[in-house]
Amino acid sequence: KAGVTQTPRYLIKTRGQQVTLSCSPISGHRSVSWYQQTPGQGLQFLFEYFSETQRNKGNFPGRFSGRQFSNSRSEMNVSTLELGDSALYLCASSPGWDGYGYTFGSGTRLTVV
Amino acid sequence: EDQVTQSPEALRLQEGESSSLNCSYTVSGLRGLFWYRQDPGKGPEFLFTLYSAGEEKEKERLKATLTKKESFLHITAPKPEDSATYLCAVQSVKAAGNKLTFGGGTRVLVKP
Numbered sequence: 001k002a003g004v005t006q007t008p009r010y011l012i013k014t015r016g017q018q019v020t021l022s023c024s025p026i027s028g029h030r031s032v033s034w035y036q037q038t039p040g041q042g043l044q045f046l047f048e049y050f051s052e053t054q055r056n057k058g059n060f061p062g063r064f065s066g067r068q069f070s071n072s073r074s075e076m077n078v079s080t081l082e083l084g085d086s087a088l089y090l091c092a093s094s095p096g097w098d099g100y101g102y103t104f105g106s107g108t109r110l111t112v113v
Numbered sequence: 114e115d116q117v118t119q120s121p122e123a124l125r126l127q128e129g130e131s132s133s134l135n136c137s138y139t140v141s142g143l144r145g146l147f148w149y150r151q152d153p154g155k156g157p158e159f160l161f162t163l164y165s166a167g168e169e170k171e172k173e174r175l176k177a178t179l180t181k182k183e184s185f186l187h188i189t190a191p192k193p194e195d196s197a198t199y200l201c202a203v204q205s206v207k208a209a210g211n212k213l214t215f216g217g218g219t220r221v222l223v224k225p
Contacts, residue, residue: 004156031211043157043200043215055210090156094211102147102211104156 002026004093004105012111018079021108025072025093029103031055032074034066037088037107046089049074081112115140115205117216126191126223134186134219136201146184147213148177149200157200160186191223 005024013019025032034046045058049068066076072093078085088107116139126132138146145164149157161170163179170177174195176187186199198220202213 033211033213035215042217043202043213045212045214048210048212050210056208056212058212092156092211102213103159104149106154106156109154 004091004103006089006091006105006108008108009106010109010111012113013081015081015083015112017081018077019081019110020075020077021089021091021110023074023076023091023093023105025074025091026103029093029095030072031094031096032068032072033092033094033102034074034076035090035092036060037090038086043090046076078110083112086110086112115203115208115214117201117203117214119199119201119216119219121219122217123220124222126188126221128192128223128225129190131187131189131191134188134199134201134221136184136186136216137182138184138201138203138216140203140205140214142206144204144206144208146179147202147204148175148184148186149202151198151200151218160199188221191221193223193225196221196223 007022031050033048037043047057048055052068063079068074090107092104094102118137120135148160151157161177166181174189178185198218200218202215
């Protein structure tokens with residue numbers, strides 16, 4: 001059974017650019033959540049999508065956005081990159097709403113220079 | 114606001130030396146408390162979910178327990194392969210969807 005797939009694994013961008021990260025959930029999972037992980041702040045919730053609708057959003061600026069497609073694949077976009085956006089971005093998928101089967105991908109390591 | 118605090122931040126153990134990790138939480142109605150293991154450069158790997166005070170779950174050398182204010186992850190006779198960062202997270206009944214609030218983690222190093 002394939003796990004959660006995140007692409008790309010590594011990314012280097014320049015300050016001011018924008019970036020799009022992709023997440024393919026486990027087959028049959030309709031919920032996709034995104035997290036930012038940094039050494040200083042730990043794992044912080046960005047947003048969650050369920051059946052193409054954003055169901056919850058964390059305390060991040062509007063430069064961080066996401067979307068989910070009809071096949072449950074999700075993308076997140078960060079515009080006008082700042083040095084502080086350098087982090088490991090993690091995606092997690094789940095069949096429903098109760099946290100059961102909440103499975104993380106390996107993440108995308110974004111470095112902003 | 115939901116809060117999770119893990120202690121200690123780091124733990125160095127000799128192989129076979131049992132120990133416990135603490136996760137203290139404040140949440141507006143607990144739906145579930147989760148334990149994950151994370152290896153460097155990888156995503157968190159699910160270990161346990163606990164739903165109510167008094168509940169216990171075991172997996173190999175790991176045992177998780179839950180009270181109304183905290184959870185413990187006991188590592189019995191650890192091996193070097195148990196070295197990892199252990200993360201605790203809570204899900205609130207008041208939060209829409211699958212939002213988890215994580216603690217800062219405990220880095221565990223088991224030396225042979």
